[in-house]
Amino acid sequence: GAVVSQHPSWVICKSGTSVKIECRSLDFQATTMFWYRQFPKQSLMLMATSNEGSKATYEQGVEKDKFLINHASLTLSTLTVTSAHPEDSSFYICSARRTDRANTGELFFGEGSRLTVL
């Protein structure tokens, strides 16, 4: 199956700093990637849809200036948590969907990134 790689897996930062998380589709092209946030013992909350070459589409209630998304190529999307605070601590997961003929609607997920803000 298609592989999505997310980096870093774990990151600890001080309050007020910015953290960048990368999401790469390794063996397929993805014009669209999705960023989710998962709180402990809860489901995935879609934060935004990342579109290659254009602005991301944010879900209601998600601060676009807080969570900057860049989708610079067909295989890479980045999420930057700006001026992170302890309440931003969470598990962030990216996913991608094939955009070629092999697209079956399935989402391929990265391994997730655990962010801890001190």
Add this chain to the structure above:
Amino acid sequence: AQSVTQLGSHVSVSEGALVLLRCNYSSSVPPYLFWYVQYPNQGLQLLLKYTTGATLVKGINGFEAEFKKSETSFHLTKPSAHMSDAAEYFCAVSESGGYQKVTFGIGTKLQVIP
């Protein structure tokens, strides 16, 4: 609009017993349905999916699910639970076509008792 309801946030079964995780969906158009599994501190892995065709879908690790349109259900089953099946399971729905937003249920944590 679409939604997913997973009945039972926690399910416990004995090793070797039947696993049944329930999922009901709501969709205004023919849906695509998915089951994903998540192990601690990891991303999600697809177990199986229904898009079109046969309503009984077989997936990895011995899991299967049946799409029942009349009941708007997509329950996940496995005849015999294994200790390695202990994980969180998410049911998800999207509108057919392959390019629509995916909505996830709250998840069901499966515990397997030795």
